[in-house]
């Protein structure tokens with residue numbers, strides 16, 4: 001675990017001293033956008049036109065942010081157009097490593113780099129900041145298009161549509177305002193909330209995080225008792241963003257991050273949503289529980305110094321989800 005400072009790797013844990021025991025996530029720095037015609041997106045520079053075989057995703061199966069991008073790649077049928085490298089599940093003193101000595105880890109097929117920070121240095125030899133997954137890489141300009149999952153899933157959702165990918169718009173214009181509102185609460189209280197609880201180094205910081213987390217889950221549970229998905233009966237990116245946290249909750253966050261007031265399996269509607277999306281074609285293959293559990297339990301020595309992996313709960317994600325009576329799944333066509 002560490003970061004690059006002026007292009008040099010430093011092994012450092014998150015600093016929560018200066019923030020009253022609170023974990024604060026830093027902002028992603030590469031914010032360009034792939035677009036259908038190569039024009040610039042909402043941030044960064046242009047020049048990244050959607051083309052089959054040009055882009056490569058570096059992900060961790062363990063990471064919920066990277067998982068969003070894998071899930072969107074599957075839902076949009078982009079597997080033949082965008083290739084993937086999977087890092088080793090452990091993230092220790094050298095950060096993410098491109099080793100292939102763990103089932104499912106691929107190494108680096110593009111450059112043979114051993115550490116993910118080498119890729120960041122190839123994009124910017126003076127880079128200062130955290131070395132995070134996911135990374136969307138351009139093999140033509142040999143640089144990072146984006147290392148922000150929220151942006152990457154939007155590019156995958158719409159920029160490659162002319163390549164004949166699977167139909168479906170997960171950020172349809174008519175629903176964008178609702179999606180943004182839902183995303184905001186879920187990001188702070190749930191996606192990042194579990195990390196704020198788990199990495200807190202003071203009781204009050206932990207208390208605030210878990211209180212907000214379970215309050216938000218209660219609200220979402222109630223919302224999902226009346227409609228199939230978070231925004232009506234249309235599966236949207238809001239569901240995708242919540243889902244990658246739901247999947248990790250019972251096998252990891254309950255014990256490792258002390259999010260133990262309730263399990264997702266104790267919430268019928270959240271558990272139903274989890275199963276509904278898990279059972280979509282190709283989705284289960286994006287979930288690698290060995291990577292997820294090895295990563296968290298073995299990569300955070302400050303909260304689990306001996307790296308013992310808990311026995312884990314029995315999971316039941318293939319049984320009927322029972323969500324059909326709430327409404328038929330609607331797909332918005334582009």
Ligand SMILES: N[C@@H](CCC(=O)N[C@@H](CS)C(=O)NCC(=O)O)C(=O)O
Pocket residue numbers: 001002027028062063064065066095130131132133134147148149150
């Ligand atoms: N805002 C980023 C966050 C990505 C992120 O924090 N990824 C974690 C893995 S779950 C990571 O790579 N952490 C390494 C570090 O913080 O040094 C995104 O959503 O893409």
